[in-house]
Amino acid sequence: MVQKYLKGVLLMNRYQILIEYVGTNYSGWQIQRKGETIQGKIQKVISKILKEKIIIIGSGRTDTGVHAFEQSAHFDTNIKIKDSSKFLNSINHFLFVYGISILDLSKREITFHARYSAKARIYKYVILNRKSRSVFKDKRCWHVIKKLNLVKMKKGAKKLIGTKDYSTFRSSSCSAKTPVRTIKSIKFFTKKNIIEIEIKAQSFLQNQVRSMIGCLKYVGEGKWSVRKFDKIIKSKKRINCAPPAPAGGLYLTKVIY
Numbered sequence: 001m002v003q004k005y006l007k008g009v010l011l012m013n014r015y016q017i018l019i020e021y022v023g024t025n026y027s028g029w030q031i032q033r034k035g036e037t038i039q040g041k042i043q044k045v046i047s048k049i050l051k052e053k054i055i056i057i058g059s060g061r062t063d064t065g066v067h068a069f070e071q072s073a074h075f076d077t078n079i080k081i082k083d084s085s086k087f088l089n090s091i092n093h094f095l096f097v098y099g100i101s102i103l104d105l106s107k108r109e110i111t112f113h114a115r116y117s118a119k120a121r122i123y124k125y126v127i128l129n130r131k132s133r134s135v136f137k138d139k140r141c142w143h144v145i146k147k148l149n150l151v152k153m154k155k156g157a158k159k160l161i162g163t164k165d166y167s168t169f170r171s172s173s174c175s176a177k178t179p180v181r182t183i184k185s186i187k188f189f190t191k192k193n194i195i196e197i198e199i200k201a202q203s204f205l206q207n208q209v210r211s212m213i214g215c216l217k218y219v220g221e222g223k224w225s226v227r228k229f230d231k232i233i234k235s236k237k238r239i240n241c242a243p244p245a246p247a248g249g250l251y252l253t254k255v256i257y
Contacts, residue, residue, distance in 0.1 A: 012076045012077070012078065012110060013076065013077050013078070013079065013080050013081070013107065014074055014075070014076050014107070014108050014109065014110050014112060015074060015075055015076075015077065015081065015105055015106065015107055015108065016072060016073070016074045016105070016106050016108045016112065016114065017042075017056075017072075017073050017074070017075070017102050017103075017104065017105050018070050018071070018072055018102070018103040018104040019038070019042070019068060019070070019071040019072075019073060019100065019101070019102055019103065020068060020069055020070065020071075020100070020101045020102075020103055021038050021067060021068050021071065021099055021100045021101070022067055022099035022100075022140075023038070023062060023064070023065050023066045023067045023068070023247070024065055024067075024099070024139050024140075024248065025099065026038055026064065026065075027064050028061060028062055028063050028064045028066070029058055029060075029061050029062045029071070030058070030061050031043075035064075038062075038068075038071075038100060039056050039058060039073075041095065041098055041100055042056050042073070042091075042095065042100065042102075043055065043056050045091055045094045045095055046075065046091060048094075049087070049090050049091065050077055050079055052077065052078060052079070054075050054076075054077060055075060055076075056073050056074075056075050057073055057074050057075065057113070057114050057115060058071060058072070058073040058114055058115065059071060059072040059073065059114045059115050059118050059121065059252075059255040060115060060118075060121065060203070060204075060252075060255075061206075062250075062252055063206075063207070063210075063247055063250075064247060065139070065246070065247030065248050066247045066248075066250045066251070066252070067140070067248075067250065067251045067252070068251060068252040068253075069124075069251055069252065069253045069254070070103065070252070070253060070254050070255070071252050071255070072114050072118070072255040072257075073114045074108065074112060074113065074114040076110075081105070081107075084105045084106075087105060088102055088104075088105055112257075114255075117257050118202070118203075118255050118256065118257060119202060119256050119257060120184065120200055120201065120202050120255075120256040121200070121201060121202070121203065121204065121252065121254070121255050121256070122198060122199070122200045122252075122253045122254045122255075122256070123198070123199050123204070123209050123250060123251065123252055123253065124196055124197065124198045124199075124250075124251045124253045125142070125196070125197045125199070125209065125210075125213045125245060125249050125250050125251075126140065126141040126142070126194065126195070126196050126249045126251070127141060127142045127144055127148070127194070127195040127196075127197070127213075127217075127249060128141045128142065128143045128144070128193055128194060129144050129147065129148050129193050129194075129195055130143075130145070130193040131145055139248040140248055140249070141194075141248065141249045142213075142217075142245050142246050142248070142249035144217060146221050148195065148217065148220035148221060149219075149220050149221075149222065150188060150190065150195070150220065152219050152220055152222075152226060153188070153216050153217075153219055153220040154188055155219075155226045156215070156216050156219040156220075156224075156226050156229045157186040157188070157197075157216060158186075159226065159229060159230045159233055160183055160186060160212055160233065161183050161184070161185065161186060162182065162183065163180065163181070163182040164180065164181070164182075164183075164233070165179050165180050165236050166179050166180070166181050166205055166208055166233075167179040167236035167237065167238065168211075168232055168233055168235060168236055168237060168238060168240060168241050169205065169207070169208045169211035169212050169215075169238075169241055170205045170206065170207070170208065170211075170238060171205070171206040171207035171208075171211075171238075172238065173206060174205050174206035174207070175206070176205050176206070179205060179236070181201055181202075181203060181204060181205060181208070182201060182202060183199060183200070183201045184200045184201055184202075185198075185199070185200045186198070186199050186200075197213060197216070198253070199212070207244055209250060210244040210245045210246075210247065210250060211241050211242075211244045211245075213244075213245035213249075213250075214241070214242040214243050214244045214245045215229060215232065215241060215242045216229075217242065217245065218242045223242075224242075
């Protein structure tokens with residue numbers, strides 16, 4: 001690892017990391033005054049290895065209990081990392097015990113930004129639809145006992161696609177400037193008693209995905225008709241939303257640049 005200067009000015013090096021983590025025991029991604037966070041754990045380890053204060057910038061927040069197959073983040077350092085494999089091994093030696101693994105490290109241009117350069121984000125929600133709970137998937141999925149009607153859920157999902165005002169699904173603590181978002185696609189994958197719902201958009205409002213899944217469950221259970229769900233979307237009123245799906249079933253699967 002070497003430092004690089006140009007006419008006496010220290011040049012910063014920007015690196016992107018891809019992160020896998022189990023969010024069960026964390027207070028979300030972003031550093032907070034109380035509680036352990038993913039960002040905090042990673043910053044502490046990388047700062048220790050590079051021997052300088054490192055700030056990690058993520059592609060976006062994940063809430064308490066939410067997991068990630070491939071979260072994206074970047075950090076700047078005065079040091080040029082020559083051996084990425086050795087660096088990754090060092091990081092993961094300390095992080096793995098905390099349910100965090102750094103999958104990849106790549107040098108990026110200083111103009112790259114993990115959050116603002118992202119063109120799309122893909123989330124997946126996992127539902128276990130059977131009578132018995134799973135000892136293997138506990139806190140990694142939503143256990144729903146009543147048989148869900150996938151045909152109706154898919155029809156309801158079509159009402160969510162496009163550019164809309166998603167105020168119905170917006171958390172009261174959401175700080176986004178506008179409730180308008182564009183959902184590019186919603187796909188369903190099923191295998192035995194597992195239902196996976198994949199949602200793709202450039203960005204999401206706080207609690208939007210879990211709120212939409214909670215509503216789709218109501219449709220699948222027959223509590224709401226597709227027509228009623230459509231009216232609830234158009235009402236733009238949070239009070240009409242079904243209870244959000246539990247955090248444990250939600251995964252950030254990929255950030256596209």
